[in-house]
Amino acid sequence: MTDNPLKQANRKLTRQLWVFAFGFFVFGFALVPLYSVLCDITGYGDRTQLGKASAFSVAEASNREVTLEFISAAPTVGEWEFRPEAGNMKIRPGRLYEAKFYARNLRSQPVIAQAIPSIAPLQATQYFHKTECFCFTPQPFDADQTRELTVRFIVDPKLPVNIDRLTLAYSMYDAATQTAQAAPVTPGA
Amino acid sequence: MSTAHTHSAPHTTGHAHDAHDHHGPEKGWKRWVFATNHKDIGTMYMLFSLLMFFIGGSMAMIIRAELFQPGLQLVDPQFFNSMTTMHALIMIFGAVMPAFVGLANWMIPLQVGAPDMALPRMNNFSFWILPFAFSLLLATLFVPGGAPAGGWTMYPPLSQQNGTSFPMLIFAVHLMGASSIMGAINVVVTIMNMRAPGMSLLKMPLFVWTWLITAYLLVAVMPVLAGAVTMLLTDHYFGTTFFEAAGGGDPVMFQHIFWFFGHPEVYIMILPAFGIVSEIIPTFSRKPLFGYDAMVYATASIAFLSFIVWAHHMFTVGMPLAGQMFFMLATMLISVPTGVKVFNWTATMFKGSISFEPPMLFALSFLFLFTIGGFSGLMLAIVPADFQYHDTYFVVAHFHYVLVPGAVFAIMAGVYYWLPKWTGHMYSIKLAKVHFWVSTIFVNVLFFPQHFLGLAGMPRRIPDYSTQFADWNMVSSIGAFGFGLSQLLFAYIVISAIRGGVKASDKVWDSGTPQGLEWTLSSPPPYHSFELPPEVK
Numbered sequence: 038m039t040d041n042p043l044k045q046a047n048r049k050l051t052r053q054l055w056v057f058a059f060g061f062f063v064f065g066f067a068l069v070p071l072y073s074v075l076c077d078i079t080g081y082g083d084r085t086q087l088g089k090a091s092a093f094s095v096a097e098a099s100n101r102e103v104t105l106e107f108i109s110a111a112p113t114v115g116e117w118e119f120r121p122e123a124g125n126m127k128i129r130p131g132r133l134y135e136a137k138f139y140a141r142n143l144r145s146q147p148v149i150a151q152a153i154p155s156i157a158p159l160q161a162t163q164y165f166h167k168t169e170c171f172c173f174t175p176q177p178f179d180a181d182q183t184r185e186l187t188v189r190f191i192v193d194p195k196l197p198v199n200i201d202r203l204t205l206a207y208s209m210y211d212a213a214t215q216t217a218q219a220a221p222v223t224p225g226a
Numbered sequence: 227m228s229t230a231h232t233h234s235a236p237h238t239t240g241h242a243h244d245a246h247d248h249h250g251p252e253k254g255w256k257r258w259v260f261a262t263n264h265k266d267i268g269t270m271y272m273l274f275s276l277l278m279f280f281i282g283g284s285m286a287m288i289i290r291a292e293l294f295q296p297g298l299q300l301v302d303p304q305f306f307n308s309m310t311t312m313h314a315l316i317m318i319f320g321a322v323m324p325a326f327v328g329l330a331n332w333m334i335p336l337q338v339g340a341p342d343m344a345l346p347r348m349n350n351f352s353f354w355i356l357p358f359a360f361s362l363l364l365a366t367l368f369v370p371g372g373a374p375a376g377g378w379t380m381y382p383p384l385s386q387q388n389g390t391s392f393p394m395l396i397f398a399v400h401l402m403g404a405s406s407i408m409g410a411i412n413v414v415v416t417i418m419n420m421r422a423p424g425m426s427l428l429k430m431p432l433f434v435w436t437w438l439i440t441a442y443l444l445v446a447v448m449p450v451l452a453g454a455v456t457m458l459l460t461d462h463y464f465g466t467t468f469f470e471a472a473g474g475g476d477p478v479m480f481q482h483i484f485w486f487f488g489h490p491e492v493y494i495m496i497l498p499a500f501g502i503v504s505e506i507i508p509t510f511s512r513k514p515l516f517g518y519d520a521m522v523y524a525t526a527s528i529a530f531l532s533f534i535v536w537a538h539h540m541f542t543v544g545m546p547l548a549g550q551m552f553f554m555l556a557t558m559l560i561s562v563p564t565g566v567k568v569f570n571w572t573a574t575m576f577k578g579s580i581s582f583e584p585p586m587l588f589a590l591s592f593l594f595l596f597t598i599g600g601f602s603g604l605m606l607a608i609v610p611a612d613f614q615y616h617d618t619y620f621v622v623a624h625f626h627y628v629l630v631p632g633a634v635f636a637i638m639a640g641v642y643y644w645l646p647k648w649t650g651h652m653y654s655i656k657l658a659k660v661h662f663w664v665s666t667i668f669v670n671v672l673f674f675p676q677h678f679l680g681l682a683g684m685p686r687r688i689p690d691y692s693t694q695f696a697d698w699n700m701v702s703s704i705g706a707f708g709f710g711l712s713q714l715l716f717a718y719i720v721i722s723a724i725r726g727g728v729k730a731s732d733k734v735w736d737s738g739t740p741q742g743l744e745w746t747l748s749s750p751p752p753y754h755s756f757e758l759p760p761e762v763k
Contacts, residue, residue, distance in 0.1 A: 047344045054411040065453025
């Protein structure tokens with residue numbers, strides 16, 4: 038069997054397909070920088086913006102006043118007393134404020150609590166910046182202890198003009214009770 | 227044309243062909259180990275796939291047995307996770323893909339009128355890699371740390387933290403990938419260069435068309451998977467940081483690269499199924515396929531779209547709104563060509579004279595149940611809904627509907643359609659119908675309740691669950707045991723037909739209208755068929 042035209046054609050196409058396959062192998066690696074380039078061009082997933090958000094500073098909007106309402110909820114009845122210091126406050130976008138909540142552990146054992154925040158309306162969420170919040174970390178409570186909890190925040194002046202009322206709500210949950218913490222975790226059945 | 231294994235000139239040509247230098251198969255083990263005949267290699271692929279189907283199926287039985295009741299009864303959670311991971315890898319790479327490659331080996335040369343595959347030695351190599359790949363993969367069950375348990379998607383860093391099995395998994399995937407690429411190259415070269423004179427591209431049977439497109443998908447994306455797992459390997463052993471945040475990498479990057487492979491991969495597992503069904507429905511409807519050209523273009527469109535929808539597998543990683551919108555709309559766009567296909571199959575049957583032989587029953591079941599899987603896919607494509615469904619049993623129900631009554635039923639339909647052609651023996655139609663009904667009933671008992679579980683919030687890949695999920699899990703497990711057991715009947719039917727049975731005629735389905743060159747050959751076809759190419763008008 039010498040090389041007839043069909044065999045030659047088969048070899049040629051096979052070679053081309055191997056090159057094609059190898060090209061896609063290289064392309065798999067090329068996807069790593071390609072995704073970064075794509076994100077740089079389009080600004081998607083831009084990490085520099087995350088940096089900006091954490092170093093937030095803007096000029097105060099002097100001519101605008103927004104009402105901020107506070108809501109507190111403790112879904113498990115009888116375990117927490119949890120309320121804001123004030124029902125609402127008037128704020129100017131761009132200025133740093135501080136608000137206080139009071140929480141009391143109603144049980145006779147130490148508990149670690151976790152507060153979950155929520156902003157309404159949803160469109161305002163990205164303009165509400167908490168610089169410090171008791172919801173960032175679990176909060177330890179002794180038996181029957183009352184504590185003052187603090188949140189500091191700035192509302193971005195870029196907040197859409199149609200929004201003049203924001204609601205900041207917290208729900209208080211048990212992260213772990215001391216007894217549960219002490220229980221060893223056994224892997225396997 | 228008395229037996230398969232004596233040399234005889236192809237049925238169609240009618241030429242007295244001087245070919246005494248060609249022989250029948252070798253005797254004994256050499257026939258299989260040194261096989262270069264497309265029929266032998268096709269048979270080995272199919273039998274390998276059947277074996278893997280039962281190994282992967284046994285793992286599914288372990289999963290469903292553990293999930294029969296809430297609580298941990300049978301296996302420990304690590305082993306459970308190994309079972310979900312291994313079940314997926316074995317079913318995808320060991321059962322479904324080799325079954326399609328086996329069908330391609332058997333049928334493409336017969337359907338395009340070629341004497342064999344274009345590259346017979348590479349064909350041998352691509353098959354014989356597989357037993358090594360899967361021995362390596364299955365050996366992980368016995369190494370310290372157990373088999374891979376981080377999910378078949380191999381997301382870092384979890385997949386890298388499983389001990390000894392990790393490099394074995396990576397090398398097994400490399401081998402499977404190499405096998406698939408070689409198989410795909412062989413298919414492309416055969417189809418492009420070996421067609422009988424007169425068979426233009428738009429005269430090819432649809433099974434050949436769908437395989438041509440599938441082969442291009444394989445050659446494009448299997449190397450990307452190879453690249454992705456190579457990066458996992460170098461991250462773990464050679465200090466690169468493609469996916470390690472500590473070195474400036476990004477674990478989400480792996481998901482992007484993986485699903486760039488992974489989404490075309492799901493079409494690799496369904497396009498040949500479309501081809502099989504497009505052969506069977508016209509035969510038993512006694513009408514030509516409705517809209518042949520539209521079928522070809524729809525297949526090509528689906529293949530193209532499969533490259534630009536990968537991120538719908540990972541909506542929840544945090545994507546810009548524009549990205550979510552793009553991937554949602556592109557994904558929903560796939561339902562257009564898929565809808566064309568479903569419409570055309572239905573239109574083929576419309577006013578047809580339909581009969582319900584086993585291949586047709588499986589094809590019809592495919593048509594109904596695959597479409598259900600398509601609808602749940604549309605639900606998952608909707609971004610706000612996907613956040614709810616993501617990683618729940620709803621996803622499990624969706625992809626099992628498209629893969630089991632989708633791909634697997636189409637493979638079974640194909641086997642029931644062509645088995646008499648391959649073996650020369652008609653199998654027991656009665657038993658095959660029993661197999662059809664128990665499979666179709668149990669597959670729905672098995673997977674339909676998983677929709678409910680997912681919508682109710684049951685997460686996937688967990689060995690234990692909250693008690694409110696108990697009832698439907700028990701129903702699903704009963705369906706699983708029924709479905710698993712009924713496949714033993716399938717194995718029995720196939721093996722009986724290989725060993726003997728009523729002689730099948732050349733056209734096999736004489737009452738139907740089977741089209742294509744394979745029916746011009748004897749049943750079974752001669753060991754070397756179409757040594758002189760047939761004329762196609």
